[in-house]
Every structure is written in C-alpha cells, then in structure tokens.
Amino acid sequence: MKILIKNGRLVDPASGLDQVGDLAITASRITALGNVSADFEPDRVIDATGLIVAPGLVDLAVRLREPGHEHEGMLESELAAAAAGGVTSVVCLPDTDPALDEPGLVEMLKLRARKLSRCRLFPLGALTRGLKGENLTEMAELHEAGCVGYSQAESPIKDTQVLQRAMQYASTFGYTVWLRPLDPWLGKGVAASGAVATRLGLSGVPVSAETIAIHTIVELVKVTGARVHLCRISSAAGVELVRQAKAQGLPITADVSINSLMLTDVDIGYFNSSMRVTPPLRQGRDRDALRAGLADGTLDALVSDHNPVSEDEKMLPFGEATPGATGVELLLSLAMKWSGADQQDQPAADKLRQALSVVTQGPVKVLGDALGSLTHSAGRLVAGGVADIVMFDPAARWQVQPSALVSQGKHTPFAFEATGFELAGRVRLTLVAGQVAHDAQDRAEA
Numbered sequence: 309m310k311i312l313i314k315n316g317r318l319v320d321p322a323s324g325l326d327q328v329g330d331l332a333i334t335a336s337r338i339t340a341l342g343n344v345s346a347d348f349e350p351d352r353v354i355d356a357t358g359l360i361v362a363p364g365l366v367d368l369a370v371r372l373r374e375p376g377h378e379h380e381g382m383l384e385s386e387l388a389a390a391a392a393g394g395v396t397s398v399v400c401l402p403d404t405d406p407a408l409d410e411p412g413l414v415e416m417l418k419l420r421a422r423k424l425s426r427c428r429l430f431p432l433g434a435l436t437r438g439l440k441g442e443n444l445t446e447m448a449e450l451h452e453a454g455c456v457g458y459s460q461a462e463s464p465i466k467d468t469q470v471l472q473r474a475m476q477y478a479s480t481f482g483y484t485v486w487l488r489p490l491d492p493w494l495g496k497g498v499a500a501s502g503a504v505a506t507r508l509g510l511s512g513v514p515v516s517a518e519t520i521a522i523h524t525i526v527e528l529v530k531v532t533g534a535r536v537h538l539c540r541i542s543s544a545a546g547v548e549l550v551r552q553a554k555a556q557g558l559p560i561t562a563d564v565s566i567n568s569l570m571l572t573d574v575d576i577g578y579f580n581s582s583m584r585v586t587p588p589l590r591q592g593r594d595r596d597a598l599r600a601g602l603a604d605g606t607l608d609a610l611v612s613d614h615n616p617v618s619e620d621e622k623m624l625p626f627g628e629a630t631p632g633a634t635g636v637e638l639l640l641s642l643a644m645k646w647s648g649a650d651q652q653d654q655p656a657a658d659k660l661r662q663a664l665s666v667v668t669q670g671p672v673k674v675l676g677d678a679l680g681s682l683t684h685s686a687g688r689l690v691a692g693g694v695a696d697i698v699m700f701d702p703a704a705r706w707q708v709q710p711s712a713l714v715s716q717g718k719h720t721p722f723a724f725e726a727t728g729f730e731l732a733g734r735v736r737l738t739l740v741a742g743q744v745a746h747d748a749q750d751r752a753e754a
Contacts, residue, residue: 309333309351309352309742309743310332310333310334310348310349310350310351310352311332311333311350311351311352311353311354311695311739311742312330312331312332312333312344312348312350312352312353312354313330313331313332313333313354313356313361313697313699314330314353314354314355314356314357315328315329315330315355315356315357316328316329316330316331316356316357316359316360316361316699317356317359317360317361317654318331318341318342318361318362318689319360319361319362319657319660319661319664319689320362320363320688320689320690321363321661321662321664321665321668321669322363322665322668322669322672322687322688322690323688323689323690324661325341325342325689326657326660326661327342329341329342329343330342330343330344331344331361331689331697332344332345332348332350333695333697333739333742334742335742336694336695336741336742336743337692337693337694337695337742338689338690338691338692338693338694338695338697339691339692340691341689341690341691354699354737356699358701358703359699359700359701359702359736360660360699360700360701360702361689361697361698361699362394362664362668362689362697362698362699362700363396363664363668363686363687363688363689363696363697363698364394364395364396364397364668364687364696364697364698364738364739364740365393365394365395365396365397365639365640365667365668365698366395366396366397366398366399366609366667366668366671366672366675366686366687367390367395367397367398367399367611367612367614367636367639367667367671368399368537368539368563368609368611368671368674368675369399369401369539369540369563369565369611369612369613369614370386370390370395370398370399370400370401370612370614370636371386371400371401371403371614371615371616371632372386372387372398372400372404372417372429373386373404373616374404374417374420375404375405375406375413375416375417376404376405376406377405382616382716383417383420383421383424384424384426385616385714385715385716386614386616386636386715386716387421387424387426387427387429388426388714388746389614389634389636389637389713389714389715390426390427390614390636390637391426391427391738391740391745391746392637392714392735392738392746392748393612393636393637393638393639393640393735394639394640394698394700394735394738394746395427395612395636395639395738396427396428396696396697396698396738396739396740396745397427397428397429397430397671397686397687397696398427398428398429398430398636399430399431399432399456399457399671399675400417400429400430400431400432401432401459401461402431402432402433402434402435402439402458402459402461403439403461403462403463406438407434407437407438407439408431408432408433408434408450408455409433409434409436409437409438409439409445409450411446411449411450411452411453412453414431414433414450414453414454414455415453415454417429417431418431418453418454425740425743425745426740426745426746427740427745428682428696428740430454430456430675430678430679431454431455431456432455432456432457432458432459432461432486433445433447433450433451433453433455433457433458433459434450434458434459434460435458435459435460435465435474435485436460436465436470436474439460439461439463440463441460441463441464441465441466441467441470442467442470444470444473444474444477445458447477447478447481447483448481451481451483456484456675456678456679457483457484457485457486457537457678458474458478458483458484458485458486459485459486459487459488459539460487460488461488462488462490462586464487464488464490464491464492464495464521466492468524468528471524471528472528472531472532475528475529475532475534475536476532476534478532478534478535479532479533479534479535482535482677483535484535484536484537484674484676484678485534485535485536485537486536486537486539487521487525487536487537487538487539488538488539488540488587489518489519489521489522489525489538489539489541489546490517490518490521490587491516491517491518491520491521494513494514494516494517494520495513495517496511496513497510497511497512497513497588498510498511498513498584498588498626498627498631499511499512499513499573499576499588499589499626500512500513500515500542500573500587500588500589500590500591500594501513501514501515502573502590502591504573504574504576505573508576508579508626510626510627511627513587513588515543515544515545515546515590515594518541518542518543518545518546518587519543519545519546519549522538522546522549522550522553523549525538525560526549526553526558526560529553529558529559529560530558533559534559535559535560536559536560536561537560537561537562537563537674538550538560538561538562538563539562539563539611540563540564540565540568540586540587540611540613541562541563541564541568541598541601541607542564542565542568542587542588542590542594542598543590543594543597544593544594544596544597544598547597547598547600547601547606547607548597550562550601550606550607551601551606554606561608561609561673561674562606562607562608563607563608563609563610563611563670563671563674564598564601564602564607564609564610564611565585565587565610565611565612565613565635566610566611566612566613566635566638566639566642566643566722567585567589567613567633567635567721568587568589568590568594568595568598569595569598569599569602569610569642569646570595570642570645570646570722570729571583571589571595571721571727572589572590572591572592572594572595573588573589573590573591574592575589575721575726575727576589576626577726579625579626580626580721580726581622581623581624581625581626581629581719582622582633582719582720582721582723582726583721583726584622584626584629584630584631584632585613585631585632585633585721586631586632599646602646602666603662608666608670608671608673608674609666609667609670609671609673609674610639610642610643610646610666610667610670611639611671612635612636612638612639613633613635614633614634614635614636614715614717615631615632615633615634615635615717616632616634616715616716616717617630617631617632617633617634617717617719618716618717619718619719622719632717632719633717633719633720633721634710634713634715634717634718634719634720635720635722636715637713637714637715638708638720638722638731639667640663640667640698640700640733640735641706641731641732641733641734642722642731643663643664643666643667644660644663644702644731644732644733645729645731645732646663647659647660647662647663649662649663649702649732649733650702650731650732650733652702653702653703654702654703655702660702668687668688669687669688671687672686672687672688682694694741695739695741695742696739696740696741697737697738697739698735698737698738698739699735699736699737699738700733700734700735700736701733701734701736702732702733703732704732704733704734705730705731705732706730706731706732706734707724707729707730707731708720708722708723708724708729708731709723709724710723734748735748736748736749
C-alpha cells in the first residue's frame with residue numbers, strides 16, 4: 309500500500325528535522341518527506357494537520373510474559389499495548405517461563421510476534437542457563453536465533469568469576485551484556501532505604517546495592533573489554549558512576565525507567581502496591597539526578613520497564629505484592645512531561661526533540677549493530693528508511709485510567725487518582741513497516 313501523510317509536523321531528533329510537510333510511504337519504506345512529488349499516487353491519504361509525525365518509539369525494557377502465559381494471550385495484548393503507545397520496537401527480557409536460554413524458544417517468540425504484525429520484537433537471551441547464574445548459555449546460538457544481547461533480568465550473578473567469564477565470552481563475539489546493577493545480598497529489600505521505608509516498617513534496599521554492583525561491572529569491563537548496558541539506574545550515586553565510566557571511554561551505556569524518573573518513595577503513600585516496582589522508588593535528590601543525567605546524555609535512554617502484573621499478584625500487602633507495573637502505553641507522554649514538551653499545544657522544538665530523542669535515537673544507539681539492516685533507519689525519519697512511524701496529538705490532555713489501558717496489566721503507579729498527573733500527547737496512529745498497527749479511531753469505534 310502507498311500512503312501519503314499530509315500536513316503533519318515532521319520531527320526527527322537524529323537529523324534535527326522539524327517542519328510541517330508531507331511524507332510518502334511505499335512498500336514499507338519512506339520514499340519522500342517534506343515535499344512529495346505530485347506524481348505520487350497514494351492508496352490512502354492521512355490528514356495529519358495539528359499532529360506530530362515522528363519515528364516510532366523504541367522501548368528497551370518490556371516484559372511480554374511469554375513463553376509462560378500463552379493461555380492468557382499476553383503476547384497479543386502487550387504488543388497491542390506497545391502499538392497503542394506509539395512504540396514500534398521493543399526489547400523483551402529473558403525472565404520468562406522457561407527463560408529464553410534456548411534458540412528454539414527465541415525463534416518461536418519472534419515467529420509469533422511477526423505473525424501479529426503489531427511491533428518489532430528484539431529478544432534478550434539469558435546470560436546463564438535458567439538465569440541461575442551458574443552455567444553460561446550458548447550465546448552464539450542465541451545470537452543466530454535473533455537475540456540482540458544477553459541479560460540476567462532481575463537475577464544478579466552472585467559468582468563474580470561466572471560474570472567475568474560471561475563478559476569475556478560476549479566480548480570475544482562483540483555481544484552486549486545487559487545488566488541491572490544490584491548486589492544480590494544488599495538488594496533483598498522491598499523499598500528504598502530511607503525515612504519512608506523506616507516509617508512504614510519496610511525492609512530497605514540501600515543505594516550501595518546499586519553502586520557496589522556498578523563498581524564491580526566497571527572493573528570487569530576494564531578487564532574484559534565487554535560492551536555493557538546498565539539497566540534502570542535508580543540513584544544519584546549511580547548516575548555519577550556512569551558519568552565517570554563514560555569519561556574514561558569505557559563501552560558502557562545506561563537507561564532509566566519512567567518510574568524512577570517521575571516518582572519518589574513518598575509516592576508509596578499508605579502501602580500502595582502499585583508503587584511496588586523494581587528498582588524501588590528513591591528519594592527526591594535521586595530523581596533530580598536521574599532527570600539531569602538523562603538530559604545531559606549520561607543516561608542514554610528512557611524505558612517503560614513494562615511488567616504487567618495480575619490483580620491477584622498486586623492485591624497483597626506491599627512487601628508481598630509482586631513488583632512490576634504497566635508502562636509501555638505511557639512512555640511517550642511521560643517523556644514529554646520530563647522535557648517540558650507537555651506545556652504547549654505545539655511544543656518548542658528543543659523540548660520536543662529532547663523528549664523524542666531519549667525514546668528513539670538514544671535506544672537505537674544502545675542497540676547499535678544488533679539492529680542489523682535497521683541500524684541506520686530505526687528510530688529515524690529518513691528517505692529510504694523503514695516506515696516505523698507514530699502520529700500523535702501534542703495538544704490532547706488525558707488522565708491515566710487503569711481500566712482503559714490496552715495491556716492486560718492494569719496496575720500502574722501513574723493512575724490519576726494516585727498521582728494527579730495530567731498527561732499530554734495522545735497517539736492517533738502507529739505504523740510498523742508501513743502497515744497500521746494501531747488506529748485510535750478504529751479502537752474508539754470498536
């Protein structure tokens with residue numbers, strides 16, 4: 309199908325493009341943008357007047373709950389949720405049931421995702437078998453099956469020698485190791501150490517649980533030369549250590565979740581289990597440092613840390629509730645809120661570019677060559693590039709009502725009744741390879 313998007317505000321952070329114009333799509337590729345030839349004969353014309361036309365978002369932390377929850381249709385619902393949020397590419401973690409430690413599991417997951425045509429799927433393979441931190445997986449075979457990196461998800465490797473060998477293996481083949489920095493002994497609490505956790509009687513996770521792990525990882529990077537992505541930094545001290553590592557020229561990137569970027573431990577309130585997330589919400593000074601680190605490039609990407617949790621798993625005392633929250637549908641709006649792009653109906657170019665950069669250009673930089681043929685066009689609007697596109701209304705204001713979310717997980721810390729947040733930016737249309745993955749009008753009529 310040939311598609312012509314007319315009169316949209318075309319914004320591409322990677323190239324600095326920000327202008328009102330048209331965009332033409334043919335056979336899943338962008339064939340022209342800005343000025344489209346009068347000879348172009350589209351099969352469908354989309355009026356984007358008043359809307360922003362941007363690269364589809366890339367989310368580096370999404371749990372799809374498959375394999376393990378096929379009977380619940382989790383893959384269908386969560387990829388649909390991603391498309392509803394304007395996300396056209398997701399990186400999924402390997403902590404499924406069973407873990408993604410065999411090529412066959414990875415191939416099956418990618419095949420099911422391709423058939424759904426909702427979103428591009430980039431799996432992380434398990435770094436060790438069963439995520440037990442003991443025996444290394446066959447990374448080369450997992451790479452051939454389609455894995456873009458290797459991770460332990462929330463299961464840190466206790467044996468530093470195993471971690472060193474894993475990083476040596478990865479370095480040999482040029483693979484990236486994705487690690488959530490967490491000391492396994494200090495990180496067993498349920499809330500961030502501090503006055504709030506003490507007052508509520510909750511076991512604490514000190515900042516040192518993150519910084520000790522970062523120190524260890526940095527030293528092993530120096531020894532092995534492995535490329536490492538640090539997942540979901542949560543503290544001011546963690547940001548500073550990442551900044552120092554980058555200043556030394558080490559091959560380290562890092563991200564932060566929407567939860568840590570927008571909320572603090574005070575938001576736990578009276579044991580609100582929707583605020584039970586990992587890493588735990590920290591103090592205001594940590595949140596401020598995370599915001600500054602994302603702004604100055606110390607942190608490369610903003611992620612949703614999407615982890616749908618059922619009602620039964622959340623309706624428990626705070627310390628017993630399963631950590632996790634739904635977030636992929638909120639990523640765009642919260643990025644706009646962070647940058648200040650939510651303050652105007654047509655956001656200023658610098659604030660809008662900043663918001664979009666951390667959910668498009670930044671994540672693509674983290675993925676690098678693992679994207680293969682998409683390396684030079686994912687997260688971009690470029691002639692000849694893949695037509696992964698989001699169209700959204702920056703003037704639309706909305707409140708998060710959990711029951712209205714597409715995801716099967718209805719628990720989110722950003723519910724309006726909990727935070728009072730009014731968000732800007734509503735996705736109207738999402739295209740993946742030039743095909744409609746989400747149309748807000750169709751969903752409203754349904």
